[in-house]
Amino acid sequence: MASTLYLRSLLVVMTALLVACATPDSSSGRIERASTHSEPIDPDIDQAARALWQNLHALRGKGFLFGHQDSLAYGVQWRDDSGRSDVELTTGDYPALYGWDIGHLELNAARNLDGVAFAQMRDWMRAAYRRGGVVSLSWHMTHPGTGGSSWETETGAAALLPGGDYHEDLTRALDQFAEFARSLEVTLPDGSTGAMPLIFRPWHEHNGDWFWWGRGPTSEEDYRQLWRFTVDYLQEEKQLNQLLFAFSPDRSRLDMNVFEASYLYGYPGDDYVDVLGIDNYWDLGHSANPATPEQNLEQFIVSLGGLAKLAADKGKLAAMTEGGQDTLFEPDFFTERLLKGWLANEWTRQIAYMQVWRNANREREGRDHFYVPYPGHPAAEDFIQFYQHPATRFESDLPAMYEQP
Ligand code: BMA
Secondary structure (H helix, E strand, O other), X not given: OHXXXXXXXXXXXXXXXXXXXXXXXXXXXXXXXXXXXXXXXXOOOOHHHHHHHHXXXXXXXXXXXXXXXXXXXXXXXXXXXXXXXXXXXXXXXXXXXXEEEOOOHHHOOOEOOOOOEHHHHHHHHHHHHHOOOEEEEEOOOOOOOOOOOOOOOOOOOHXXXXXXXXXXXXXXXXXXXXXXXXXOEEEOOOOOEEEOOEEEEOOOOOOOOXXXXXXXXXXXXXXXXXXHHHHHHHHHHOOOXXXXXXXXXXXXXXXXXXXXXXXXXXXXXXXXXXXXEEEEOHHHOOOOOOOOHHHHXXXXXXXXXXXXXXHHHHOOEEEEEEEOOOOOOOOOHHHHHHHHHHHOOOOHHHOOXXXXXXXXXXXXXXXXXXXXXXXXXXXXXXXXXXXXXXXXXXXXXXXXXXXXX
């Protein structure tokens, strides 16, 4: 444990030195540096997970992975185990990145908070891996101490930290996660059996006030401690070495005039984060945002560019970890907002992946809540154009993500 910590600190110091040596005002130099000298935070990271990190870096500037939440579990008009996806029904291809949420795993439930059976989720994740796709996990965790939902903001994270009354409830939840992650055994590129690489994105949107780990119920310092404990516990105590860790504040609570300072609220430190993410619904046509589409696009570009610059400075990956336009009311959303934002300049083109949220099943949930078009939807044609653009990476466009580039 101590030696791992030492190695990690050493790596961080080395990365910082390399960063400091580079010419600060050469923007292309900054971009280059991030791909040449950076390392994942886990010094003992599995080979396949390291390769994933390297491949995501190698892709920057050329294209980005398109991701979709719960893509294989259900769509607006279907819900079964056929392995289809609304992305595939419209484009003929699967997303390059699959988001899943493990909320309720901590309750030992058979299904997650949106009704997806964990056993099936596991199979879908393995199937995606076999086809060359990438998997990212978020966790709408019920408060392990009080049992309140993610959105129950009465009690924060303080009592979950070491020494707190509920600390063991937190470690129990993390034990469940470790068991789940370990159970994702796959055939690795060298033919051996091992753990599937995952992008893990815990404690998301913490700068908002809607989750118990968010601003308000949890102090900034307690948030940092919660994050660091999570990483240390999973890497050192549970010996999980298949993870890249993604940090993902919500755009709606960022002050764009002081992007970096605002973004770094609660940041646990460079030795605890692999991916600098942003959850962005706000600039993409959010019902509470009064800005015009033009102003939105401008702000979207500023947010992606600011994120990419910060990531380059720190030798990290940058990604839009979650977002999109709920119910796709603009039929040209994918080319005119999402793709335009990514293509805008050399910084925005450093964003490694962009993931949109889920296509809720209309019959089950009794409402419209979706982020990619389904067959016959007015945005379908535009989504196909988006799919065909050379910058967008869907599953069949991917290189071997788990082999060293
Ligand atoms: C939210 C909504 C909810 C869902 C939650 C977790 O953004 O989609 O309906 O329960 O994510 O997936």
